[in-house]
Amino acid sequence: SAVISQKPSRDICQRGTSLTIQCQVDSQVTMMFWYRQQPGQSLTLIATANQGSEATYESGFVIDKFPISRPNLTFSTLTVSNMSPEDSSIYLCSVAEGRGVTEAFFGQGTRLTVV
Amino acid sequence: AQKITQTQPGMFVQEKEAVTLDCTYDTSDQSYGLFWYKQPSSGEMIFLIYQGSYDEQNATEGRYSLNFQKARKSANLVISASQLGDSAMYFCAMRESRSNDYKLSFGAGTTVTVRA
Numbered sequence: 001s002a003v004i005s006q007k008p009s010r011d012i013c014q015r016g017t018s019l020t021i022q023c024q025v026d027s028q029v030t031m032m033f034w035y036r037q038q039p040g041q042s043l044t045l046i047a048t049a050n051q052g053s054e055a056t057y058e059s060g061f062v063i064d065k066f067p068i069s070r071p072n073l074t075f076s077t078l079t080v081s082n083m084s085p086e087d088s089s090i091y092l093c094s095v096a097e098g099r100g101v102t103e104a105f106f107g108q109g110t111r112l113t114v115v
Numbered sequence: 116a117q118k119i120t121q122t123q124p125g126m127f128v129q130e131k132e133a134v135t136l137d138c139t140y141d142t143s144d145q146s147y148g149l150f151w152y153k154q155p156s157s158g159e160m161i162f163l164i165y166q167g168s169y170d171e172q173n174a175t176e177g178r179y180s181l182n183f184q185k186a187r188k189s190a191n192l193v194i195s196a197s198q199l200g201d202s203a204m205y206f207c208a209m210r211e212s213r214s215n216d217y218k219l220s221f222g223a224g225t226t227v228t229v230r231a
Contacts, residue, residue: 031217042206043160043221056216090158096217104150104210104219106160 002027002095006107013083013114020079021110023093028073031096034066037109038089046091049076083114118142119207119222127228128197135182136192136225138207144168146212149190150219151181155203163205166190194227202229 003026013019023032032049046066047055055068070076080087093107120139128134140149147168153161166174166181174181182191194201204226208219 033218037158042223043208043219045218048216048218092160094160094219103162103165104208104217105162106152109158109160111158 001103002029002105004093004095004105004107006093006110008110009108010111011113013112015084015114017083018079018081019083019112020077021091021093023076023078023107025074025095029095030073032070032076033094033096034068034076034078035092035094035106036089037092043092046078049078080112083112085114088112088114117222118211118220119209121207121222121225123225124223125226125228127230128194128201130199130229130231131196133193133195134197134227136194136205136207136227138190138192138222140188140190140207140209142188142209142211144211148210148212149181149183150208150210151179151190151192152206152208153201153203154206154224160206164192197227197229199229199231202227 005024007022034046035043036046037043045058046061047057049055049068049070051070067079090109090111092109096104118141149166151163164174164176164179164181166183173183178195180193204224206224207222210219
């Protein structure tokens with residue numbers, strides 16, 4: 001199974017600033033995803049990070065607010081831009097490996113508080 | 116429409132007893148996968164168990180088993196011999212195959228509290 005390192009694990013940020021979250025995997029993976037979990041809520045998919053091309057965003061999420069990079073098959077970043085208190089959430093990266101996926105793993109998550 | 120429904124917001128269970136967490140799903144795909152995750156207060160998502168729609172046997176992983184009833188579109192998680200460390204939020208999730216993109220849809224979650 002893939003080992004996923006996500007940084008930072010938590011941060012407290014001022015409104016109007018931006019935070020970049022990193023996700024590093026110890027092996028090449030086909031698919032990487034970014035999820036958001038607002039307080040007391042379930043996980044919602046933000047986007048699929050595509051290697052070498054623009055990310056695919058879900059309804060309600062836009063590139064200007066959540067720019068994503070994926071320069072290779074083991075690394076991705078998510079930036080939360082121009083933050084407001086409503087962005088306070090846990091952000092998680094996830095990976096899926098190849099066809100016939102029977103496992104899907106997550107990083108440790110980034111607990112973001114915007115003040 | 117909700118793809119994954121978990122109707123139990125919270126449950127209490129006595130240590131060493133078994134607990135069943137309900138999950139129903141909605142899909143028109145013939146091929147799909149069902150996942151269960153544990154999320155302790157630290158926030159990490161821990162993969163517990165997987166059931167494929169074509170799997171004839173119910174999945175088991177240690178103290179975790181999945182009661183898969185395909186006709187009812189039900190995939191309940193059973194935790195046997197509960198331990199204090201099992202206290203956490205549990206999420207049911209589904210991957211549909213139609214788009215071949217492997218993204219997951221999650222239920223609302225069930226909080227489990229194990230009592231000594």
